[in-house]
Amino acid sequence: MRSAEDMSSGAEPLTDARLTGLAVLGGAPAFDRPRHVGRPNLGDRDRLLARIDGMLDRLWFTNGGPLVQEFEEAVASIAGVRHCVATCNGTLALEILIRAVGLTDEVITTPFTFVATPHSLRWQGITPVFADIDPRTHNIDPAQVERLITPRTTGILGVHVWGRPCAVDDLQAIADRHGLPLLFDASHGLGCSSGGRMIGSFGAAETFSFHATKFVNAFEGGAIVTDDDDLAERARLIRNFGFADYDQVRSLGTNGKMSEVAAAMGLTSLEARDRFIAVNHQNYDAYRRGLDGVPGVELIFYDDEEATTRQYIVVEVDESAGLSRDDLCQVLWAENVLARRYFYPGCHRAEPYVSEQGPDQLRMPMTDRLAAQVLTLPTGTGVSTADIEVITGLVRRAVSAGPALAAALPRRPGTPPAAVPVPPDEQPDGG
Ligand SMILES: Cc1ncc(COP(=O)(O)O)c(C=O)c1O
Structure with a gap:
């Protein structure tokens, strides 16, 4: 897998131009209205x-x-x-x-x-x-x-x-x-x-x-x-x-x-479920195209042999992206793309379990790793293919600027998803 540095050290050297205009650094957001994960679908x-x-x-x-x-x-x-x-x-x-x-x-x-x-x-x-x-x-x-x-x-x-x-x-x-x-x-x-x-x-x-x-x-x-x-x-x-x-x-x-x-x-x-499923499949394909070859950002697979609804667009962000999942989330939120880090930090680290249970129950290495890497992206009938092209373009841009962008991010107490109110009809779940 290519790293973000490989990507940014290709034809063009990393310049500040890669960073200018990003909303997280003071530019105008890519969307004037939020694009949500889990916005309700409405039938007839x-x-x-x-x-x-x-x-x-x-x-x-x-x-x-x-x-x-x-x-x-x-x-x-x-x-x-x-x-x-x-x-x-x-x-x-x-x-x-x-x-x-x-x-x-x-x-x-x-x-x-x-x-x-x-x-x-x-x-x-x-x-x-x-x-x-x-x-x-x-x-x-x-x-x-x-x-x-x-x-x-x-x-x-x-x-x-x-x-x-x-x-x-x-x-x-x-x-x-x-x-x-x-x-x-x-x-x-x-x-x-x-x-x-x-x-x-x-x-x-x-x-x-x-x-x-x-x-x-x-x-x-x-x-x-x-x-x-x-x-x-x-x-x-x-x-x-x-x-x-x-x-x-x-x-x-x-x-x-x-x-x-x-x-x-x-x-x-x-x-209306066949229509909702068709939209979700279309959206998934648009994300697949848009994220193809982006280092460190892996879209999860759905089995083509099975019936699938693809109601969740889930990526795993690893170190080769050059910025963390939380950094990417911060960049997207500033653009009005309300990506969510499901099911962070894992139920074993939530109350009352984290206080009640013994050390064995805190040893969940696979869950810990995944909870640090998973990001869900907007889909459903409230999101168009054109929106997804913009969203995946933002992800590409963030990853191509990788470490330079991570270093330039304004650090606030708390991460962006915790620092902003939960929008209507979203619950901080998987739900
Ligand atoms: C995996 C899972 N279990 C349980 C629930 C609870 O369902 P409800 O919100 O309808 O109570 C949800 C979602 O909301 C969920 O995602």
């Missing part, structure tokens, strides 16, 4: 409003109304399973599933995820035991999982990060060998496949998120999907305070129901 507005009108006419706003029922059927059919239990968000889907499966004590999961994954365990008094990731896939490493199984382990919770599937067969084999339930947080995984089989149909059950930042959204929303009839029944009870009937409470429960207005948005968004 008239269809959405017609659904909401129908809901208002029916005066049926929640408690398993017709829109939620339709949404559940649609999601179950995409995942290729019998049951979908729609919830008010993806976090509640995880919490309800974990309770419905009966997990306790310790559950093995990944530190390279949005913090909702371990929080959904810890919220219920369960200790998330972090297993380091496979740096090629960014997903939990099955060998690390098996190493961490003890008599206290009650389950395994994988996450299909970016919608790229976990090593599902290896994890299932480990789960079977040890008699443990295997669950997946598939918040990023709707519409993606592994070995031709849709995400949503693996393990004992999986969960989706339909948060506004996901490519299909329900404003806020989530779902549990499974082929297990009893598990689905327990999840439905828990979702609705444990009510089996009008006045029969059969179990402990919570209020995890999806509202009709959320389902209206979810259905409208699902109808």
Whole structure:
């Protein structure tokens, strides 16, 4: 791989001209309005409003109304399973599933995820035991999982990060060998496949998120999907305070129901998903062209043999870029390109885990390296091919100026993503 110095010591020597005009050094930003990671996609507005009108006419706003029922059927059919239990968000889907499966004590999961994954365990008094990731896939490493199984382990919770599937067969084999339930947080995984089989149909059950930042959204929303009839029944009870009937409470429960207005948005968004996927694929190709040959900035791959939604544009920035991931992020933010460093610094370094857990749980070299290198870039229907040409041009320019640019950057207390407010509808997640 060529280094940034090679690039800058070619025909043209590095001059200050490479730096002039960059917004981070006082120039005008490349974009007058921010370009976001995870800006909501909007389906057909008239269809959405017609659904909401129908809901208002029916005066049926929640408690398993017709829109939620339709949404559940649609999601179950995409995942290729019998049951979908729609919830008010993806976090509640995880919490309800974990309770419905009966997990306790310790559950093995990944530190390279949005913090909702371990929080959904810890919220219920369960200790998330972090297993380091496979740096090629960014997903939990099955060998690390098996190493961490003890008599206290009650389950395994994988996450299909970016919608790229976990090593599902290896994890299932480990789960079977040890008699443990295997669950997946598939918040990023709707519409993606592994070995031709849709995400949503693996393990004992999986969960989706339909948060506004996901490519299909329900404003806020989530779902549990499974082929297990009893598990689905327990999840439905828990979702609705444990009510089996009008006045029969059969179990402990919570209020995890999806509202009709959320389902209206979810259905409208699902109808438009082929268009959203096509845009994401186009955007990914534009990034691939624009970043081709840029040293130290590697766009992650998506398997062309599988169904993919490519809702995340993820690059890994290594030392051969000549400036760090955080430097590049600072340069882009000044240009109004709101790149995000997901899932920095890794859940093992977030509270309460960093304070509660022992030194072994801080030793996550693969996650630490990746969390220092990953940058996600704007995509979705709010970003055009022309925007991406500008964004990749900025990345090229920053890398070609590499160390000189890094040395010239204004140093502020805190890095740019932490120092500026989170824009509307973005959560500092992966979400
Ligand atoms: C991997 C992951 N897990 C869980 C969640 C939580 O989902 P929600 O925001 O719908 O509660 C998100 C995203 O938001 C996520 O990205």
